[in-house]
Amino acid sequence: MESETPQPAEPQDIHRREFMWAMAGLGAATAAAFAGWGALEALVPPGTADEWHKSVCRFCGTGCTIRVGMREGEIVDIRGHEDGHNKGVICVKGSMLRALPKIEGRLTTPMIRRNGKLEPASWDEALDLIGRRFKEIRDTHGPDALAFYGSGQLFTEETYTANKLFKGGLRTNNVDGNPRLCMSSAAAGYVRVYGKDEPPGCYADIDHAELFFIFGANPYECHPPLWERVQRRRAANRNAFVICVDPRRSETAKRSDLHLPVIPGTDLLLLNAMAQVMVEDGLCDMKFMQRHVRFDRNGETVDFEAFRAFLRDYTPEKVEQQLGIGADLIRHVAHRFATSRASTSLWTMGVNQRTQGTALNTMLNALHLITGQFGRKGATPFSITGQPNACGGVRDTGSLSHLLPAGRTVTNPDHRREVEHKWGLPEGAISQTPGHDAVSLFRAMGDGRVKGALIMCTNPGQSMPAADRYAKAMQDCFTVVSEIVPDSETAKAASVLLPAALWCEKEGVLGQGERRYQLVPKLLDPPGEARSDLWMLVEIAKRLGLGDLIKARTPQEVWDEWRHFSADSYYNFEGMTYDRLRALPGLQWPCPDEDHPGTARRFVEGEDPFVSKGAGIEFYGRKDKRAVVYLCPYVPSPEQRSEVYPLYLTTGRVLEQWHTGTMTMRIPELRGAAGPARFTVSEVDAKRRGIEAGDMIEVSSAFGAVQGRAVIDREMRPGLVFAAFYDARLLVNRVVADHVDPVSKEPEFKLTAVQMRRLGN
Amino acid sequence: MEITDLTRMFAGAFSAVGLVLCLWLSRVEFGKIPRERKIHIGFATLSGLAFFKLLALAALFAIPATAVGVANYHTVEGVHDVDSCNRCHVMTPMVTDMRDPQSQSLAARHFKNGWIPKDQCYQCHSDYGLAGDMRAKMEGYRHLARYTTRTYTEPIMYRGVFHNDNCLKCHQGTPAFQAVPSHATVSERLAESSLSCTNCHGAAHPSRERRTPGHPDYSKLMGGAE
Numbered sequence: 001m002e003s004e005t006p007q008p009a010e011p012q013d014i015h016r017r018e019f020m021w022a023m024a025g026l027g028a029a030t031a032a033a034f035a036g037w038g039a040l041e042a043l044v045p046p047g048t049a050d051e052w053h054k055s056v057c058r059f060c061g062t063g064c065t066i067r068v069g070m071r072e073g074e075i076v077d078i079r080g081h082e083d084g085h086n087k088g089v090i091c092v093k094g095s096m097l098r099a100l101p102k103i104e105g106r107l108t109t110p111m112i113r114r115n116g117k118l119e120p121a122s123w124d125e126a127l128d129l130i131g132r133r134f135k136e137i138r139d140t141h142g143p144d145a146l147a148f149y150g151s152g153q154l155f156t157e158e159t160y161t162a163n164k165l166f167k168g169g170l171r172t173n174n175v176d177g178n179p180r181l182c183m184s185s186a187a188a189g190y191v192r193v194y195g196k197d198e199p200p201g202c203y204a205d206i207d208h209a210e211l212f213f214i215f216g217a218n219p220y221e222c223h224p225p226l227w228e229r230v231q232r233r234r235a236a237n238r239n240a241f242v243i244c245v246d247p248r249r250s251e252t253a254k255r256s257d258l259h260l261p262v263i264p265g266t267d268l269l270l271l272n273a274m275a276q277v278m279v280e281d282g283l284c285d286m287k288f289m290q291r292h293v294r295f296d297r298n299g300e301t302v303d304f305e306a307f308r309a310f311l312r313d314y315t316p317e318k319v320e321q322q323l324g325i326g327a328d329l330i331r332h333v334a335h336r337f338a339t340s341r342a343s344t345s346l347w348t349m350g351v352n353q354r355t356q357g358t359a360l361n362t363m364l365n366a367l368h369l370i371t372g373q374f375g376r377k378g379a380t381p382f383s384i385t386g387q388p389n390a391c392g393g394v395r396d397t398g399s400l401s402h403l404l405p406a407g408r409t410v411t412n413p414d415h416r417r418e419v420e421h422k423w424g425l426p427e428g429a430i431s432q433t434p435g436h437d438a439v440s441l442f443r444a445m446g447d448g449r450v451k452g453a454l455i456m457c458t459n460p461g462q463s464m465p466a467a468d469r470y471a472k473a474m475q476d477c478f479t480v481v482s483e484i485v486p487d488s489e490t491a492k493a494a495s496v497l498l499p500a501a502l503w504c505e506k507e508g509v510l511g512q513g514e515r516r517y518q519l520v521p522k523l524l525d526p527p528g529e530a531r532s533d534l535w536m537l538v539e540i541a542k543r544l545g546l547g548d549l550i551k552a553r554t555p556q557e558v559w560d561e562w563r564h565f566s567a568d569s570y571y572n573f574e575g576m577t578y579d580r581l582r583a584l585p586g587l588q589w590p591c592p593d594e595d596h597p598g599t600a601r602r603f604v605e606g607e608d609p610f611v612s613k614g615a616g617i618e619f620y621g622r623k624d625k626r627a628v629v630y631l632c633p634y635v636p637s638p639e640q641r642s643e644v645y646p647l648y649l650t651t652g653r654v655l656e657q658w659h660t661g662t663m664t665m666r667i668p669e670l671r672g673a674a675g676p677a678r679f680t681v682s683e684v685d686a687k688r689r690g691i692e693a694g695d696m697i698e699v700s701s702a703f704g705a706v707q708g709r710a711v712i713d714r715e716m717r718p719g720l721v722f723a724a725f726y727d728a729r730l731l732v733n734r735v736v737a738d739h740v741d742p743v744s745k746e747p748e749f750k751l752t753a754v755q756m757r758r759l760g761n
Numbered sequence: 762m763e764i765t766d767l768t769r770m771f772a773g774a775f776s777a778v779g780l781v782l783c784l785w786l787s788r789v790e791f792g793k794i795p796r797e798r799k800i801h802i803g804f805a806t807l808s809g810l811a812f813f814k815l816l817a818l819a820a821l822f823a824i825p826a827t828a829v830g831v832a833n834y835h836t837v838e839g840v841h842d843v844d845s846c847n848r849c850h851v852m853t854p855m856v857t858d859m860r861d862p863q864s865q866s867l868a869a870r871h872f873k874n875g876w877i878p879k880d881q882c883y884q885c886h887s888d889y890g891l892a893g894d895m896r897a898k899m900e901g902y903r904h905l906a907r908y909t910t911r912t913y914t915e916p917i918m919y920r921g922v923f924h925n926d927n928c929l930k931c932h933q934g935t936p937a938f939q940a941v942p943s944h945a946t947v948s949e950r951l952a953e954s955s956l957s958c959t960n961c962h963g964a965a966h967p968s969r970e971r972r973t974p975g976h977p978d979y980s981k982l983m984g985g986a987e
Binding site: 033036037040041043044045046047048076077078079080082083087088089090091092094095096207224228232233235236655656668669670672673674675 | 862863864865869870873874896899900902903906919920921922941942943945946947950954955956957959960961962963964968969970
């Protein structure tokens with residue numbers, strides 16, 4: 001039995017111990033793995049910013065949705081917002097927005113001109129002076145001796161308030177602004193054609209177009225995200241074809257499939273000749289025209305045969321000599337435009353800034369209407385816009401001298417009555433006389449008809465044509481200027497200078513080129529004593545005794561007032577509350593209620609809430625529900641080359657600079673990339689005058705003269721000189737003619753007859 | 762034969778040898794190995810005990826260490842092909858979009874125009890490779906841990922910084938790159954990736970919104986699988 005006594009179970013103990021060790025090892029390995037993960041969660045850097053905010057780019061009218069990265073209360077990164085209409089794409093200017101609030105030399109205190117010199121003052125001193133002088137001027141010389149000159153860069157709430165204060169409160173229609181210089185021809189064109197302003201299409205049409213007709217635009221430099229979108233379309237669809245019409249071989253022209261270098265100022269001949277080919281070669285969509293189009297000659301409705309007869313003067317053979325484009329090529333382009341599966345036209349300042357700007361706009365729309373290139377994805381006429389809020393802020397709020405909000409005009413008694421009712425004004429309060437447009441306003445400031453002006457968020461000292469004349473006009477007047485820096489060309493002429501908050505130092509809505517409204521949230525405090533333009537307007541209103549009229553005093557209060565104002569119009573965006581705009585990367589109007597997704601394509605059934613069921617396409621802006629094609633005769637520009645002025649000067653922008661460079665010339669990366677502005681001249685013209693690259697030259701016209709360095713461009717068309725207008729040291733607008741389009745009153749920046757001579761090295 | 766296949770075969774063989782050795786050695790009674798037993802390997806002669814000790818060293822340390830090394834090499838270098846990335850289903854929308862002829866994303870344009878002939882994911886995400894920096898490995902490990910434990914939430918937000926080096930290695934110095942003056946003035950920002958190339962040149966992949974379950978495009982981006 002003893003021999004059977006169980007021995008200590010050593011083997012089992014060893015197995016258990018081994019098992020325990022194995023488990024402990026496994027546990028340790030698992031713990032190490034999790035600890036490593038945990039550590040990495042803490043250690044992996046959090047990217048370039050700690051928090052991101054949805055916002056909108058401050059610069060051009062593309063209106064890119066962006067994400068603003070912040071760390072420790074400062075902007076440290078900017079990215080394109082991938083859910084925005086721009087699908088994450090911005091440009092180098094937008095990328096450098098991070099540097100904008102910190103540009104050197106910000107104006108941080110109000111200043112009053114005393115004994116010819118601007119001296120610091122308190123807000124109360126400045127505002128009291130403005131209130132007192134404006135009252136004196138109004139009481140002595142009448143309300144039309146006062147004026148507001150605003151900007152397509154103010155927030156909508158600010159422009160709406162200024163419009164209400166001047167037209168409703170001070171009772172003058174002298175409310176205009178820099179959109180008059182850039183897109184009033186586009187606005188006039190849309191109103192004449194469709195009865196309502198703003199483009200029918202949207203940027204997403206670029207994703208579907210097979211033909212791009214880029215006419216008087218240079219999106220590669222001026223609207224880079226839109227050009228990038230065109231390039232994406234080309235890379236994705238080999239049938240996509242880009243035609244660029246521009247007298248200059250611009251950066252866009254160089255990258256297009258076909259460049260038509262028309263003789264400056266003659267491009268209406270091309271549009272009429274294309275229409276003539278379309279009509280004669282049976283390329284018109286007769287069904288579309290019969291249902292949706294009527295023809296107009298000087299206010300009289302005519303038929304298609306009259307249109308055909310009118311166009312006989314514009315056959316390709318008749319215009320080719322004057323236009324500088326061969327008849328065969330005109331025919332080819334007309335056929336390509338009409339027969340493409342979807343044609344999108346993109347145009348901007350080359351069309352708008354012309355004495356025939358309105359005619360060019362109406363004809364560009366007409367080409368789409370007669371060929372039925374309309375209302376389908378990728379088939380649309382689209383005027384690109386220059387500033388971030390010229391559309392939403394100025395055109396839609398009716399803040400030009402002939403307009404009232406939401407598509408109304410000051411000359412229409414019903415419109416005046418409606419607005420008086422909405423603003424709580426007595427009948428007859430709003431003047432029936434259109435105010436001064438931009439050029440006319442500055443002339444009136446020069447000759448004493450306008451004695452007091454408030455200029456906000458714009459730099460007319462540099463951006464007006466015949467700039468010398470208008471810089472003096474500002475000095476002759478009591479000019480109040482709201483600015484971000486004390487040394488812009490406009491600030492230099494100010495009687496009172498007010499320090500303005502910019503971009504995300506204040507809150508408000510921007511409305512860009514495709515009827516999209518987006519909110520810019522306030523992320524930073526403005527420097528020093530700088531304040532928002534809305535705050536300034538409210539304070540000025542109080543001092544003018546008009547505080548009761550301007551009851552909405554915060555951005556959201558003003559927005560809600562304007563939102564409800566729009567409800568009974570075809571501009572209806574009542575569904576765009578601040579909450580929705582905070583959450584979404586913008587909405588496109590019409591947007592009548594809070595469940596409405598917005599309208600990408602206007603006048604199209606299923607998208608636009610105002611189109612009747614079963615209509616397909618309905619141009620509801622006019623009583624007969626038809627769009628109008630105008631018979632637009634070509635009228636040569638008043639600026640013609642002569643023996644004295646044998647060249648044409650044209651102006652524009654460069655990729656890295658925006659407008660007058662007030663912001664972008666103070667950002668080192670952008671200033672360095674663009675360099676100082678210079679004249680670009682052709683090899684032939686340079687050789688003829690003994691000019692070599694880098695020489696100082698003088699370019700002069702009947703309006704003024706400017707000196708600058710020359711760049712010789714082998715691809716430049718002989719007879720043409722180009723300069724960008726961003727650099728105050730080469731203030732090219734001194735030379736530019738100030739003839740205006742008779743309808744839109746937009747000046748012809750694109751064409752001035754000049755002479756050029758060499759000054760030295 | 763591809764180098765990745767060779768690596769796989771090599772790692773597999775190594776692991777198998779290690780396993781067999783471990784099993785065999787576990788049955789060896791080291792105390793009973795006769796002292797006089799000699800083992801000849803080529804010109805070297807070892808005592809039996811020394812031989813088995815060396816064998817044990819190899820089985821317990823050297824072979825596992827080599828196997829781990831080869832496995833890591835395989836992980837960072839052997840998964841260059843697109844299908845490897847596509848094995849994690851959160852990557853499927855990127856791959857589907859890249860191969861979609863209608864897509865206009867940066868990745869799709871590089872793919873369809875043959876700008877990158879093979880290993881398309883890796884060519885633009887090369888910092889995950891062996892030559893990439895430690896930060897990418899740390900992020901990669903974190904992603905792996907999150908993915909395998911399903912502790913991520915959609916939409917997935919990329920926390921790190923995409924390095925511009927991945928773009929610049931092909932584009933910098935080309936005539937098209939040099940022709941843009943601002944490339945020079947922002948070169949430092951590009952080099953340190955504080956300004957992203959994709960700002961101006963577009964999103965590389967479908968937006969987060971589109972590749973999140975519930976979005977109308979999601980099932981298409983998943984190749985119709987969901």
